[in-house]
Amino acid sequence: MNNNLPFSHKIPETENNALYMVGTPIGNLDDITFRALKVLKEVSFIACEDTRQTKKIMNRYDMSNNLISFNKNNSFKKIPKIINALLSGKSVAIVSDAGMPSICDPGEDLVKKAKSLGIRVICIPGPSAVTTALASSGMCSSKFIFEGFLPKKKIEREKILFEISSNEKTTVLFESPHRIKKLLQELNDFCGGQREIQIFRELTKKFEEHIGCNIKEAIDFVKDKEILGEITIVIKGIQKTKIFDYDLELLKRELHELVNAGLTLSAASKYLAKKRNTTKSVIYKLY
Known part of the structure; x- marks a missing residue:
């Protein structure tokens, strides 16, 4: 298989002093953009949730770069090192095992720190299990x-x-x-x-x-x-139901008064649900 990148002759994508958030495949390794591959090839090094997972992408596209581990277990120690590298003029890419970095991983802490120091953060969009x-x-x-x-x-x-x-x-x-x-x-x-x-x-x-x-x-x-x-x-969300033909704040106050008078929340909700011709759960969540 010819894995030569079709954009290798073009002007470099990456900039100095820039943090690149690179979206990677959530499963199928073909689901990666040319731009993402270009960045992963050109940056000074790549911060990976798991270097073994990132190596699969690098090997698939016949690329090499310096990989470091960056995950929830070591982010406290690694963030200062990555920030220092960025401040010294290096470019860094951060990737998760799958999908967009910073979604349910420590990437968001790194981005927050970088932005607070005026470091440019550039997102290279890619797949997401959420939207898929x-x-x-x-x-x-x-x-x-x-x-x-x-x-x-x-x-x-x-x-x-x-x-x-x-x-x-x-x-x-x-x-x-x-x-x-x-x-x-x-x-x-x-x-x-x-x-x-x-x-x-x-x-x-x-x-x-x-x-x-x-x-x-x-x-x-x-x-x-x-x-x-x-x-x-x-x-799926619950179906929107028209339940309030009356003042919502008045109903809340009535519910609190019943509870304060000694009724349990369950009993008060049941009473008001019957009185207002609606469901107990709807009243219950107003408390």
Whole structure:
């Protein structure tokens, strides 16, 4: 295979004292731009989430460059070194294992520091599992929420799960294969089994899989299976319902008064839901 880059004779792309955020393939190594390859070839060095993953791209396109490790485990030590290199006149590219750097990785901390020092930051756009899954889902994509990986702490996690359960916007999540079954059960508890969901596994790769169904069916699908690969989940928002033909602040005040009078939040919500001809969950989330 001839891997000579068709732009190798052109004017250099990279500048001194510049940090390049380079989007890389989320699976299929052909999904990379000529400009991204040119930058990776020309910069002083490349900061990689995992050098082994970046080497696959370099080998695929017969390129070489200096690679350093830059990830959540060492970013505290590496950011000052990268900044010093940029200030000394070098150009640096930062890449994640897949997709756009700074999405769910420490790249955002490096960008923030670079910008605070007046260092030019240049983004070389590329693939993203977020937008790939969203576009493939057929769900509303004009407004959506990206939550990344949910926090592990129970209180923080349940707070976000409750927000997902009551949000009208589409939600996109990342999850690891060994935690997907737990997450689906949590979504079932908070959103109900009939909420529409699509699970995307190994996007752009040979064994790409779309599991499109509701939450209950998704639980049944993965129950007896060993799930492998990168996973992106898209959850449909709730249907907008006209529930307030009255003053919202008045309803909130009435709810608080009932709770302060001694009713539990659950009982107060149930009472007002019946009184206002709406659902208990709608009233509950006003508290």
